[in-house]
Structure formats: structure tokens, C-alpha cells
Amino acid sequence: MQSTKRFIAPAALAFAVAWGVPAQAKPVAPEEFCRIYPKTALCASGAAPCTTCHTTPPARNAFGIQVESALSPGTPRPLSDGLFLSGLPAALRAAEPLDADGDGASNAEEFQAGTLHVDAASRPSRIGGCDAAESALAKAQPWNTCAYDPAYALTRIGLDFCGHSPTRGELEAVRGSNDWQSLLEQKLASCLDSAFWRGKRGVLWNLANAKILPEASLKSGEDAGDLAIADYDDDYNLFVYVNTGDRDARELLTAQYHVIRQADGTLVPIERTPAENYEAHDYDDDDAAQLVPQQRRAGMLTTRWFLAKNTMVTPIPRTTAAQAYRAYLGYDIAKMEGLQPVAGEPVDYDRKGVAAEQCAVCHSTLDPLSYPFTRYDGLGGGDEEEISDPATAINEDGSVNIAFGNYIAGRMDRFVRQEGPQIAETPEAGVLFGQPVANLVEWAEVAANSEPFARKLVLD
Ligand SMILES: [Ca+2]
Numbered sequence: 033m034q035s036t037k038r039f040i041a042p043a044a045l046a047f048a049v050a051w052g053v054p055a056q057a058k059p060v061a062p063e064e065f066c067r068i069y070p071k072t073a074l075c076a077s078g079a080a081p082c083t084t085c086h087t088t089p090p091a092r093n094a095f096g097i098q099v100e101s102a103l104s105p106g107t108p109r110p111l112s113d114g115l116f117l118s119g120l121p122a123a124l125r126a127a128e129p130l131d132a133d134g135d136g137a138s139n140a141e142e143f144q145a146g147t148l149h150v151d152a153a154s155r156p157s158r159i160g161g162c163d164a165a166e167s168a169l170a171k172a173q174p175w176n177t178c179a180y181d182p183a184y185a186l187t188r189i190g191l192d193f194c195g196h197s198p199t200r201g202e203l204e205a206v207r208g209s210n211d212w213q214s215l216l217e218q219k220l221a222s223c224l225d226s227a228f229w230r231g232k233r234g235v236l237w238n239l240a241n242a243k244i245l246p247e248a249s250l251k252s253g254e255d256a257g258d259l260a261i262a263d264y265d266d267d268y269n270l271f272v273y274v275n276t277g278d279r280d281a282r283e284l285l286t287a288q289y290h291v292i293r294q295a296d297g298t299l300v301p302i303e304r305t306p307a308e309n310y311e312a313h314d315y316d317d318d319d320a321a322q323l324v325p326q327q328r329r330a331g332m333l334t335t336r337w338f339l340a341k342n343t344m345v346t347p348i349p350r351t352t353a354a355q356a357y358r359a360y361l362g363y364d365i366a367k368m369e370g371l372q373p374v375a376g377e378p379v380d381y382d383r384k385g386v387a388a389e390q391c392a393v394c395h396s397t398l399d400p401l402s403y404p405f406t407r408y409d410g411l412g413g414g415d416e417e418e419i420s421d422p423a424t425a426i427n428e429d430g431s432v433n434i435a436f437g438n439y440i441a442g443r444m445d446r447f448v449r450q451e452g453p454q455i456a457e458t459p460e461a462g463v464l465f466g467q468p469v470a471n472l473v474e475w476a477e478v479a480a481n482s483e484p485f486a487r488k489l490v491l492d
């Protein structure tokens with residue numbers, strides 16, 4: 033049991049914890065596997081999936097059985113952590129020449145080729161390439177499967193980046209040219225400029241859906257829904273803008289400007305104070321205005337919509353932090369991913385019982401991630417002051433005196449009556465990837481410069 037427990041991947045571990053297995057079980061095996069085989073496709077996201085060795089954990093698949101039988105044979109089970117880890121490399125090596133799925137390719141060959149070692153239908157196309165007769169035959173086919181086929185590449189570029197096949201003329205030009213590489217580059221460049229790629233509801237726009245989580249009924253501004261709380265057009269505009277024009281993608285989390293879409297579809301960054309944003313909207317439509325002061329902005333993480341949709345009326349907005357961690361850094365805490373416990377956490381400022389053993393497993397990471405979000409209001413909550421006359425909302429320094437979607441230094445004080453005095457002790461400083469951050473702007477800076485951010489960007 034002990035040895036199989038060590039082999040459980042993060043998702044499976046979540047079940048284990050839910051069933052009350054002691055929290056010290058750690059998913060070390062997937063990481064150890066990827067330390068040994070860092071380049072295999074199974075390790076593309078950092079740790080191997082549980083299906084590398086298991087069917088449904090703890091049951092092992094054919095490869096898991098091969099590894100297990102070579103793992104410190106003769107040593108009584110269960111193996112201790114130390115014995116398991118020290119025996120694993122040799123056991124994996126011992127299973128390399130074996131063929132778990134019987135498809136004729138060894139486990140090692142499949143790791144190298146990126147095919148599945150436990151699926152006979154997935155096997156390396158052979159090692160070596162085509163011989164002369166095969167090459168000649170392939171060249172005469174519509175698609176050349178023995179060599180790089182520029183016409184096929186052009187078709188893929190057209191379909192994936194332009195939304196349609198290339199014309200016959202374009203295909204012939206590429207087939208007949210020695211300079212096909214620059215023709216492909218030109219085609220790609222023009223596709224990346226097309227409405228299909230960067231326009232409203234284009235490919236990039238849709239790529240942002242999992243980050244923005246739009247809901248038509250809650251939308252304000254253009255195409256407003258029945259229960260309008262905020263507008264997400266600004267979010268999409270910023271996302272598409274940052275991801276085009278050879279811009280620095282880290283500005284997704286560090287931009288302190290907003291982006292508007294002009295009538296002709298051009299995206300233009302604008303530097304406006306909250307007051308200027310507020311005045312740019314009618315009072316009827318003021319829930320579409322961005323109210324966070326410039327120096328408190330952190331790109332997609334502090335837009336009116338992101339805060340309204342995720343934080344709503346929560347004092348400590350864990351949902352907001354979890355969505356930021358998932359959408360931009362690739363770690364889903366609900367699946368026990370990206371856990372980096374902080375000593376002394378969680379403190380349980382809002383008396384939710386998060387310090388209980390089963391909860392602390394996640395909350396010792398999640399709560400310090402969440403504190404920097406606590407000063408950003410979503411939809412009010414607590415004892416907030418209502419502004420009855422919108423005309424009095426604007427302050428001289430360009431800030432706006434409305435709580436919703438705004439940065440409020442003293443926000444936690446509003447919750448004392450409901451949550452108790454300790455809620456006001458909630459710090460604004462937090463911890464991300466083991467690094468202390470004073471506020472959300474620093475959080476976003478650390479995030480944007482991190483390896484997980486770069487990896488998520490590539491995986492997207
Ligand atoms: Ca095989």
C-alpha cells in the first residue's frame with residue numbers, strides 16, 4: 033500500500049485526502065519519473081499523469097506492474113518513502129527494454145517517441161525514415177509523408193490561423209518555389225493579422241474564455257444581460273492586444289493600461305484615471321467602468337469583471353486567487369496542483385475552519401496566495417457605504433469613491449461586524465511560489481516572471 037500511495041498523481045491524491053488518508057501522502061512518484069525522463073511527452077506539464085503507471089490508482093497498469101516487480105525485489109512491503117524513492121530509478125531502468133503494451137516498441141522507445149507506452153494503438157512510426165523507393169512514391173502523392181511538405185504546412189497555416197484553406201495559386205506557388213519557407217512565413221504573418229485570429233470572437237478571443245469566464249446574463253456595457261454586474265469587453269481587448277503585435281505577454285498580469293476597440297477593430301491602449309473611465313461611461317452604465325487606480329492595476333487580475341465575477345462579496349477572495357493561479361499559472365488547487373505550503377498558514381482570519389488538517393493541505397498555499405486580493409472589491413459586501421449621488425463619486429486625485437471593482441485599502445474593516453474583529457487583521461501581503469509579496473501588483477510581477485507562467489502560455 034505504501035509503495036502505491038507514493039505513485040498517486042495529484043488528481044488521485046485529492047480523492048485520497050477527501051477520504052481521510054493522512055495528509056503527509058505526497059505525490060513524489062510523478063516528479064521522480066519526470067526527473068529521470070524530463071524530455072518525454074508525459075512530462076510536458078512538469079509531472080507525469082497517474083495513468084503513466086496506474087489504471088485507477090492504486091491499481092497498476094501493465095507498465096506499473098513491470099516497474100513494481102523490479103522495485104527493490106525481496107524487500108518486505110510496504111516500502112518506506114526512502115526505500116521507494118531510492119529503488120525507483122533502477123526499477124524504471126529495468127522496465128525500459130520491456131514492452132508493456134505489446135505493440136513491438138519498447139517502453140523506452142515510446143517515451144522517446146512520445147507515443148503511449150500502455151496503448152498498443154499508439155506506437156512510434158518507425159525509427160529511421162523512408163528509403164529511396166518510398167521517398168519516390170511519397171513525392172508523387174498529394175501529401176508527401178516522407179519529407180517536410182511545404183504545401184501541407186501551408187494548408188495547416190491557412191486552416192489554423194486564417195480559418196480557410198489556401199488558394200490553388202498559393203499552393204502552386206509554394207510547391208514550385210525554392211523559397212517556400214519565406215512564402216510560409218508571409219502567409220503566417222498575414223493570418224496572424226486577420227480577423228479570424230485577432231478579431232472579436234476570433235481565435236485569440238476564444239483562447240481567453242477559460243481565463244475570463246464570461247457570462248452573458250451578467251454582462252454590462254454593449255449587449256448587456258439582465259443582471260449586469262460588469263463588462264468583460266475590456267478583458268478580451270487587453271488579452272488580444274497583449275497577444276498580438278510582438279508584445280510582451282507578461283503584460284497580461286502587469287498592464288496598468290486598458291485597451292479599447294475602435295470601430296474599425298483596431299485595439300488601442302489607453303491611460304485613464306478611474307475618474308476618466310467613470311466619466312467615459314454614462315451613469316446608467318457605470319458598472320462597465322474600470323475603477324482601480326493605475327498604480328494598483330495588475331492587468332487581467334484587477335479588471336472590473338474579474339473582481340466582480342470571482343470575488344463578489346467575499347472578504348477573503350480565495351476563488352479569485354485560485355482562478356488566477358489556475359488560468360495564468362496552470363495550477364488547479366482543487367486538484368492539489370501547485371501546492372507550496374507556507375509555514376504558519378492558514379491563520380483562518382475569516383473563521384472558516386481552514387486550519388483543520390484536511391483543509392490546511394490546500395489552504396496553507398491558497399490563503400497566502402489570496403491575501404493580496406483582499407483589498408480589491410468585487411460587488412461590495414459587509415458594511416459598505418452607498419454613494420447615493422453618482423456626481424459626488426469622483427475625487428480630486430482621479431480616484432472614484434465607489435467600492436465595486438475598486439481598490440479599497442481599508443476594505444477588511446467593513447467585514448468586522450459580520451466576521452469578527454480578527455478579519456481586520458488579514459494582511460495584504462502574501463506569498464507566491466515561496467516568495468513574499470507586499471501586494472497584488474508584486475504578486476503579479478512574480479507570477480509574470482515565473483516559469484509556470486511561461487509554460488502555461490506555451491501550453492495555451
Ligand atoms: Ca510498447
Ligand SMILES: [Ca+2]
Pocket residue numbers: 133135137142147148149150151152153154155156
Ligand atoms: Ca504504445
